[in-house]
Amino acid sequence: MTITDLPPAPAPLTYTERSDIWHDVYMGRHPDPALLERLTPWPGINEALVREVLTHIRLHPEAWDQSRWVGACGTVACFAGWTVALRHGLEDNLGHLTYLPTSYRNSIAGLAVEAIGMPSEPLYSLVFGFAAVYDDNGRFPGFVRKPTFAELCDRVWFVTGIRFKPDEIDA
16 A cells, blocks of 8 residues: 555544534533544643643542532632643642632633633533533533543543543553
């Protein structure tokens, strides 16, 4: 087989196609497998930080609560909360995150978006998609159970384009 015999590489996803994936994630649906086959990491994403956050959550599952940015107790946080804590060296004192100014740029969401290097829309799909479940008509009936680590890894893949398998990170 020569290089000319190889099939052409699939076309990269458009922003609209990525947006379709993020919307499915936010609504609690599994994205279209045909789109996932073409999914690549977001350009410029801080993959090392994403991996560090997943490793921390894997090693400290009791400190992960996807239903809130940072717990009032200062010992639990969601994916975005841990992103900010690890990026700014606050992993041993999450309480400091509860004192951030309320403007978006200085909020946990804004700081996580900046640290990861992605637009806010997809990150919200990752962060908020777990906290709520929607019915088939798009209505929000309430909050759901805590996701598993495997579900978090899938969400990270769907939103960032970085694929992790739960067993890649040794507990």
